[in-house]
Structures are given as C-alpha cells and as structure tokens.
Amino acid sequence: MRRTEYPRPNFKREKWKCLNGVWKFYYGNKKTEIEVPFVCQSQLSGIGERITEDFVVYENEFTVPKEWKGEEIRINFGAVDYRCCVYINNQCVGTHIGGQTPFSFQITRYLNWNRETIRVEVEDPLTDETIPRGKQFWEDTSKFIWYTPSTGIWQSVWLEPLSKTHFEWIYFTPDIDEGTVKIEYKLSEASKLPCRVHVKISLEQNEVFHGNMLCDERQNSLTVDVFQNKALNGAFHFVGKYWSPENPILYDVVMKADDGDTGNAADEVASYFGMRKIHIENGKIYLNNQPYYQKLLLDQGYWKESLITAPTDADYKNDIQKAKAMGFNGCRKHEKVEDPRFLYWADKLGFLVWEAMASFWVYTPQAAETFMKEWMEVINRDYNHPSIIVWGMLNESWGTPQIYDNSQQQDFSKSLYYMVKSIDSTRLVISNDGWEMTVGDICAIHSYKHGEKEDKRQHEVFAQSLKSLKTLANIVDKNLFAKGSEYKNQPVVLTECGGISLKEKAADSQEEQNWGYTTIKKEEFIEEYDRLTAAIFDSEILSGFCYTQFTDVEQETNGLLTDTHEYKFKPEEIKRINDQKK
Incomplete structure (x- = not known):
C-alpha cells in the first residue's frame, strides 16, 4: 500500500x-x-x-x-x-x-x-x-x-x-489588518446541546489563545485576536506572523467539542491556518499589503506511472521543493482539482496556488448546473488553505465556446464569479482565464507567440506587445474581452506562456507525437528561457507570468521536468533568471 x-x-x-x-x-x-x-x-x-x-x-x-x-x-x-x-x-x-x-x-x-x-x-x-x-x-x-x-x-x-456530537466543518478567515482570525464551525445534527467547544491556537508550539464557548446552536463563530498577547505588565505585545512563500508560518489549532452531559470530549479536530491577505490595488496584486510578483508554473498534476494520483505523498512535497528551487513562487493548477495533500504541502512549504476546476466541453444548462455544484464543493473543501490565493474556473472559453457574444454563456461566466465572491471575499477570482473575459479580478491572458529562436521579428512583436494593454491583442488568439465587457484596471498576468519543447528523439512511434509550442535544442534552452522572461520582466503592465509547464505529460514534452518529475536543467540556472524579477 x-x-x-x-x-x-x-x-x-x-x-x-x-x-x-x-x-x-x-x-x-x-x-x-x-x-x-x-x-x-x-x-x-x-x-x-x-x-x-x-x-x-x-x-x-x-x-x-x-x-x-x-x-x-x-x-x-x-x-x-x-x-x-x-x-x-x-x-x-x-x-x-x-x-x-x-x-x-x-x-x-x-x-x-x-x-x-x-x-x-x-x-x-x-x-x-x-x-x-x-x-x-x-x-x-x-x-x-x-x-x-x-x-x-x-x-x-x-x-x-x-460521536453523536462532532464537527461537520470548521472555517478560518484571517484578517491581518485587524490581527484576528474568525473561526466558524458547524456541529452535527445529533449533537447534544448545550455543549462547550474548546479552542487552542498555537504558534511554533507557543500558545496564542486558549478558550471555550457554550454553544446553544449547532452553527457558531468566534473571532480571536492572534496578533496580540497580553504581557505580564498589562501591556499588549505584538506576536503576529504572516504566511508567505518566503516565510510560511502556520498557526496550529486544536478544537474539541464535549458531549453536553459529562463534559468529556466527544470530538477533537486538529487543523491550522495562515495569516495572509491577498488583494488588488492600483492594478497590482498585493500579498500581505505588499506588491507581489507572480512567478508561476502551469501544473497539470500528472505522473507517468500513476496519472492524476501521485505515487506517494512525498511526491507532492518533492514537486513543490523542485519548483521553488527553480525560483518559482507558485503554480496555476490546470484542469484538475488537486489532492488535499498537495495543498497541505503548499501551505507547509510556502507555495502560492491558483486553484482550478476541470472543464466540461459542450454547453448546456444542465452542464452549467453540474459544473457550478461541483465547484462549490471544491471551495468548501479548500477554503482553509492559505496557499490558495485565486479561484480560477473557466479556461480559454472551454465549455462556453460562444461566450464572446452569447448572453447565456456570458451570464454563466459572470454568475460563477459573483457566486464565489459572495461566499469568499478573501481571494481573487477569475471567471474565464486566457481571453474573452467577462468579469474578474485579474486580466489573465495566454500567449505562446514568442516565436522560434530564429524568428527574431516575432520575438520583437511579442516583447513590444507586452508593454501595453492596447497591444496585447496582437499576441492573443482571441479577443481579450467578451462583447460588452472591458478592462477595469485589473492586474494583468500572462497566465500561460513558453511551452518550449526540446528537439530530442523520442522512443518508438512516440517521436512524431511529441511536441511543444516551440522547439529548441537542449543546450540552447537556458538562453531561450532567458530571452522569453526578459521580454516578460521588461513589461511594466504585467503582475506576473505562468510558464507552461512544470513537467512533461505524455506526448506534451514542454516541461521543465521530465514525465518522471526529474530536472531537465540545473535548477539554479532557472532560478538565476527568475530571480532577476523581484
């Protein structure tokens, strides 16, 4: 096993x-x-x-x-x-x-x-x-x-x-500006009421809060000041720490519910949260009230021998460590809701995650309803992970192919956005990633039109087009916005780019199928990656990029890692290039 x-x-x-x-x-x-x-x-x-x-x-x-x-x-x-x-x-x-x-x-x-x-x-x-x-x-x-x-x-x-009395769910909502965390929870329908719920919060094994509350109802909440600790002299002492990729501080939580009769613990759940804030300001993405540049990898979450399930839990950890070793600070999960164990390691190691949903392909009202229902289950499952900073739903109008001028499909896209915002005001939301955007917190664009190494003219078009919103359309396959929608000063992120495959012979008949968006010899890759990112880093309108992709997947051989998740290149060489942008 x-x-x-x-x-x-x-x-x-x-x-x-x-x-x-x-x-x-x-x-x-x-x-x-x-x-x-x-x-x-x-x-x-x-x-x-x-x-x-x-x-x-x-x-x-x-x-x-x-x-x-x-x-x-x-x-x-x-x-x-x-x-x-x-x-x-x-x-x-x-x-x-x-x-x-x-x-x-x-x-x-x-x-x-x-x-x-x-x-x-x-x-x-x-x-x-x-x-x-x-x-x-x-x-x-x-x-x-x-x-x-x-x-x-x-x-x-x-x-x-x-036990009959147990927690059905617990949600943590941090507020770094107030230094508090709101804890919401629901007890089971069969719970014996009134009962007491005990909460213990620790930071690096030091107790931050320990208290209890009498519950007359099954659904309750409390707000805890975690950034202030009362000192012996009566003064308040600042002890708060933020979660970030550079410093992934987690607060440990133990919550107990007693049985309502004897006072003995009926249920005990161990959890954690991170004090972090993500918001947009002046067309930029801010993490913990500071501008934060997104250096992401497109992550499909596939393994050669096990497909969408990681061979072992350690493989999730190793993937994140390898991505960070190359100078990336996060990933855009692609067309897959990842295993909670991956998100745990992202929380623990400090790795930003743009959560994604698997697309459907043919639009019908029933398909829209099915998608929306499952997406709500995703958010409920993953609400507490500090690593998740973006909820991303549709991708390149997949499932909504007429979204540009079809009001029904546009309304579906908009309804996804507003529904998510209505239940989670702490994260950024993208309703359609790539192009033909309706409403969203980020202007997310896809472009692989950087040109082959020999095509200097196309590369210059790519570099110049990244310098203003008006010229971005030159390198995007479809309209940036759906009909009736327009840019509203959102941060602009190049959420798919690169896709560079190596000119190497593949085994057997697979050679003809292996591909990338452009190709290059292995010994030339670092220079080409530097050329690509130099154009991206030179753009003042971009708040980040997402390189396609993290690993090779079957015939798609444009990964920085192989399909067995091994480095193709020295990670320090990729990191040296990525570190040029702070």
Whole structure:
C-alpha cells in the first residue's frame, strides 16, 4: 500500500482506518485486482489498461475496530470519477456525482461488526463532453494537449468513528489588518446541546489563545485576536506572523467539542491556518499589503506511472521543493482539482496556488448546473488553505465556446464569479482565464507567440506587445474581452506562456507525437528561457507570468521536468533568471 498518509490534513482526527490497498475490480467481462487509489488506466494500479468501458465495479472486505462500537462509523472517499453508488453488505448507503470532490456516508446501521463487504459501482462516461473532465481525452489515444482518461477511485478511502456530537466543518478567515482570525464551525445534527467547544491556537508550539464557548446552536463563530498577547505588565505585545512563500508560518489549532452531559470530549479536530491577505490595488496584486510578483508554473498534476494520483505523498512535497528551487513562487493548477495533500504541502512549504476546476466541453444548462455544484464543493473543501490565493474556473472559453457574444454563456461566466465572491471575499477570482473575459479580478491572458529562436521579428512583436494593454491583442488568439465587457484596471498576468519543447528523439512511434509550442535544442534552452522572461520582466503592465509547464505529460514534452518529475536543467540556472524579477 503506497498511500497511507491521513487524507485530510487540515481537518484531522486521531482515530481512522485506511482502506487503500488491493481491491477486486470488474470491467466488461473481466475480473482482476487493483491497487486503490490508483485508476485502472495507470501502471501503479496493477492494470495499466486504457479501458473502453463506462461502468466499473470495486469490491473489498474490511473490519471495523471493535473499540469503535457505539460510535457513528463514517466512510470517506477523497474523489471518485465520476458517478458512483456505494454498498455496504449489499445495501446501498449513498450515491455521489462529481469526479473532483470528496464525499462520505454514515454506515453504522449497515454493519454486522464482523467481516464487512463494500462494493463501489462507478459510471464514468468517457465520451460525455458535458461533464467536467479537464484534460481527460475521449478518444482511443492521447494527442495534442489531451491525456489518458482516469476512471473511478483516484483519492484515498478511509473509515473514522464519530460521536453523536462532532464537527461537520470548521472555517478560518484571517484578517491581518485587524490581527484576528474568525473561526466558524458547524456541529452535527445529533449533537447534544448545550455543549462547550474548546479552542487552542498555537504558534511554533507557543500558545496564542486558549478558550471555550457554550454553544446553544449547532452553527457558531468566534473571532480571536492572534496578533496580540497580553504581557505580564498589562501591556499588549505584538506576536503576529504572516504566511508567505518566503516565510510560511502556520498557526496550529486544536478544537474539541464535549458531549453536553459529562463534559468529556466527544470530538477533537486538529487543523491550522495562515495569516495572509491577498488583494488588488492600483492594478497590482498585493500579498500581505505588499506588491507581489507572480512567478508561476502551469501544473497539470500528472505522473507517468500513476496519472492524476501521485505515487506517494512525498511526491507532492518533492514537486513543490523542485519548483521553488527553480525560483518559482507558485503554480496555476490546470484542469484538475488537486489532492488535499498537495495543498497541505503548499501551505507547509510556502507555495502560492491558483486553484482550478476541470472543464466540461459542450454547453448546456444542465452542464452549467453540474459544473457550478461541483465547484462549490471544491471551495468548501479548500477554503482553509492559505496557499490558495485565486479561484480560477473557466479556461480559454472551454465549455462556453460562444461566450464572446452569447448572453447565456456570458451570464454563466459572470454568475460563477459573483457566486464565489459572495461566499469568499478573501481571494481573487477569475471567471474565464486566457481571453474573452467577462468579469474578474485579474486580466489573465495566454500567449505562446514568442516565436522560434530564429524568428527574431516575432520575438520583437511579442516583447513590444507586452508593454501595453492596447497591444496585447496582437499576441492573443482571441479577443481579450467578451462583447460588452472591458478592462477595469485589473492586474494583468500572462497566465500561460513558453511551452518550449526540446528537439530530442523520442522512443518508438512516440517521436512524431511529441511536441511543444516551440522547439529548441537542449543546450540552447537556458538562453531561450532567458530571452522569453526578459521580454516578460521588461513589461511594466504585467503582475506576473505562468510558464507552461512544470513537467512533461505524455506526448506534451514542454516541461521543465521530465514525465518522471526529474530536472531537465540545473535548477539554479532557472532560478538565476527568475530571480532577476523581484
């Protein structure tokens, strides 16, 4: 079993049982075994077959620890692509739709407290272009920017015991200007009220706050002053620290809820938050009230042997460390909602994340509704991660191909923006990234028109076009704004650029398929990367850039790392260039 770490690191309970490992797996008329949570199309699943079936079945047996008897037993799934129905001991305990988000079911009344059986039936319509599928290709082979599809369970499965009184969710909203954090939480419907909730906040193992509140209602909030600590002489002493990529300070939190009768702890959750602020001012992006230049990598989140699931938890950590070693301060996740373990390491190591949603391809009102529902689940899951500074939804008008002059698709884009802003006022929001923007906090543009190394004229056009908003249109494939929308002094970020592939022979028949937006010899790459970034850094209107891309993915060979996530170039050479812009 490769994935044994606790799957939900910012909402952690001590008691849990991992159900990852070898399961029975059925597809078509075949019966085999699969290593969960790796999808059957991946090598690490033990199958590695690009199936054509839309319907697959998982089966397994498990036992629940006897000492958990008398508590509510919950089964949790990190993510299953796409629709699924879960059976415990041949009884349906629940269904879920959406391939990017977690779900759980209370299974206590279905247990026999001996050898339990679980069956997970999954439907993943591989050719349905109305469901959020991102880069998962619907044809038989990968090509261009489309990759191998992923069917079924792709994040961890686990059990946990819960008392009747327990936390359903906890949200942290920091305010560095006031030096406070607002803590909101909801107790379970079966909670015994009134009860007390205890909160302990620590910074670098030093207690910052310890208190409790009597709860007469299931949903409550409190605001804690974390930047002030009362000294012995009665004066206030400033102890606050900000979270940033350079100094990723996290405040640790332990929250307990008692049972309402004896005062004994019924539930205990360990979490954390970061005191950080992101906002826009004078056309610039500010982090913690200081202008902050975005140096990002486009990150698809694919691995050669395991596709959209990292082989191990350490792989998430290693990726971020390698990106930072090259002088990047963040990533724009692309067409994929990443595993919470990645976000944990981004929080821990200090790495900005522009969160993304997988796109659908054919617009219908039903597709729009499905997308919006799942996107709200994403925000609810990831609200507490300080590393996330941008919510990004649509990409290059995918799923909304008539958005330029179609009022229905424009309204969908706008509704996404305003809905997110209505529930999270602390982050920046982009409704359509690349072009044909309607409303958003960032003017996000894509351009790969820097020209081949020999094409000095095109490179000059690229460099000059980056110097003003009026000339940006020269290097963007479509209109910057949808009809009826216009620039409103937002920060401008080149959110896709580069895509430089190396002129190297690939193995077997893959040689013809390997590609990038431009190509160059390996020994010339550093000079070419310097030339590209020099044009970007020379632009006074840009607040950052996002280089395409972090790693090679299948036939798309324009990564700074290989498809096995190894450096192609000396990281210090890339960092030297990136460090030229502060």
